[in-house]
Amino acid sequence: MIQQNTSVGYDSKVEGEVIVTRADSVINWIRKHSVWPMPMGLACCAIELMAAGGSRFDISRFGMEVMRFSPRQADCMIVAGTVTYKMAEVIRRIYEQMAEPKWVVAMGACASTGGMYRSYATLQGVDRVVPVDVYVSGCPPRPEALLDAMMKLQDKIGRENAVKDLKATNEVLAATPGARVGA
Numbered sequence: 001m002i003q004q005n006t007s008v009g010y011d012s013k014v015e016g017e018v019i020v021t022r023a024d025s026v027i028n029w030i031r032k033h034s035v036w037p038m039p040m041g042l043a044c045c046a047i048e049l050m051a052a053g054g055s056r057f058d059i060s061r062f063g064m065e066v067m068r069f070s071p072r073q074a075d076c077m078i079v080a081g082t083v084t085y086k087m088a089e090v091i092r093r094i095y096e097q098m099a100e101p102k103w104v105v106a107m108g109a110c111a112s113t114g115g116m117y118r119s120y121a122t123l124q125g126v127d128r129v130v131p132v133d134v135y136v137s138g139c140p141p142r143p144e145a146l147l148d149a150m151m152k153l154q155d156k157i158g159r160e161n162a163v164k165d166l167k168a169t170n171e172v173l174a175a176t177p178g179a180r181v182g183a
């Protein structure tokens, strides 16, 4: 019997070294170790994002080195830099093109709050156009701060109700004319 907050169960009395688990645990475990980021580099913070991919910080230790420049192949948008109103619309469109489930990280003061730019041209936080899962403070944040945020995102993914969300998505798709329903 697996408890609600336990991810695996092992019973030595069962022949054949059987480990039982919950579907949520398996799906979340796979998802959180294969996050493919969409690098939305808009200003100086993007340099730190690039550094996180280099050998010194090595984001591939977390299975996240596969930066994708197509929204159809990415599931985590990392917004790194100042978001102008001109780009806000583009960010929203790219976010909508990403498949579910998807997550957003706001990297740095500018992406999180507009930073020092209290101007008519700057969006005061990217969470006005897309739902943000993790915010990273700093101007710019160091690559370690981004890695810490990605680990927090992994924790968040690990707590999601994957099966329930999948069923809900399928119900919405089933009610949508012309949509393709998944397994």
Ligand code: SF4
Residues within 6 Å of the ligand: 043, 044, 045, 046, 080, 081, 082, 108, 109, 110, 111, 115, 138, 139, 140, 141
């Ligand atoms: S938070 Fe600082 S480093 Fe990052 S984009 Fe804004 S001004 Fe540049």
